[in-house]
Amino acid sequence: MLIDGAAGYGYTLTEDPALPPQSFSRLEIEALTLGVASLxxxxxxxxTTAGRNALARIVATLPDRQARQAAHATMRAWRPPEPRAAVTIDLDLLREACWDEFSVRIAYRDANGRRTEREILPLGMSYSPRTLMLVGRCLLREAHRTFEVPRIEALERGGRSFRPRRVQLLRDYVVLRTAVWKRKEQQARTPS
Incomplete structure (x- = not known):
């Protein structure tokens, strides 16, 4: 966009002819609409709202033919509704803690009903059909842990920053999980 202006006339926005129009293949448009719909x-x-808003902005920049394809996408996903445990904490705070790399204090109820309070370094969230999971470094246990977000009863901002360690902590978690999965896979193949 070029911004032009003159005293007494105001400003005008002019398309920059040097920039090509945004373009997607029909299959890419279908993939975008399907992905956003599944949110x-x-x-x-x-x-979900953020995804819909982003898709609307993308579609608004498409040439007419492609914008019509997005409005009339042929692919749909349907899943029978599965009961999902309700999340009662502020997910916006949790997302902010992951992005900005600060600790959070949580009150957590485990599968046996025991309640603990701990401070964690939240590394990322994982959505599954059944529940929302949080991967973090637990400062109480000094180990990586996975928490079911619906079991978090209270959440507040912690006092520690772990910037710029998030990427390395995530890599460490992936190495640990991969080793566990390989061990389980090997045990399943080994006759007893």
């Missing part, structure tokens, strides 16, 4: 299955209204 509704996660039970995270903020994320």
């Amino acid at each position: 509704g299955d996660l039970g995270d209204n903020t994320l």
